[in-house]
Amino acid sequence: MQKPHVLVIDGMALLFRSFFATAMSGNYFMNEKGLPTNAVQGFARHVLTARGLFAPSHVVITWDKGMHTFRNDLFGGYKINRPAPPQEMVPQFDMAQELSKELGWINLGVVGMEADDTIASVLQKWEQEAHFTVVSGDKDLLQLLRPDVTLQFTKKGFSIYDTYHEQRFRDEYGIAPQQFPDVKAFMGDSSDGYPGVKGIGPKTALQLIQTYGDVDGVLASLHELKPGQRKKIEEAGELLHVSKQLAVIRNDVPIDVSLNDLYWEQAPASARDFCNEHGYRQVLRHLI
Structure with missing residues (x-):
């Protein structure tokens, strides 16, 4: 029997990437409520495109939950120079997770941990039961490579990725x-x-x-x-x-869902109404 194929999305990475892709030109895709949607819509389009490219049977989205993590307690200078997110992005953190839920995707994240730690914990929890494609822009995730894990690093647009398997890493790094x-x-x-x-x-x-x-x-x-x-x-x-x-990316974040909960075939019919209501027109065009 073929193992489930889980698409693990670094939601924060795709959200930031999508925001700056259009914010540089001042295009925030404001909806009728006056809220910016560029990051939200870009994030969803990335996931939907990745689903088409990599053909997973299951999908899960991972998130940071707040800026302070256990790493800040270990070292006071951790990420201290990171600028605060632009004001146009702030409301889109919650908006993206709300849209993700409406599209039928499971959101995972724990306060005090980073999305990377949640990704590692997903891989750890189902390492004997599934194989995984992880989409991110964070090269720290290279340490998570193993035979059943493929890393897809965002490279250009919505569909061009830099692909890493364990053997490529060993060939390039010699460790x-x-x-x-x-x-x-x-x-x-x-x-x-x-x-x-x-x-x-x-x-x-x-x-x-x-x-x-x-x-x-x-x-x-x-x-x-x-x-x-x-x-x-x-x-x-x-x-x-x-x-x-x-x-070191930790793999002990509690994952309180089952593998079956991650199964995703298509967005529910109600997602179209939700996207219409919130002005997510670009997402609508990518829904079946």
């Missing part, structure tokens, strides 16, 4: 996907605002993990490193371990 957080522990992440080891970039970080396996392996072999590298790592101190904790 296992699960070692990717160890690389990030050394190189840090300026976008997320955590430091890694000052003076060690992506190339050196990857070489260290290729050679020594993980953070602990590098620390146990400091005597083998060049004096300059050794000094940088020693000066980083506990920040190295904190950076790894920040880089």
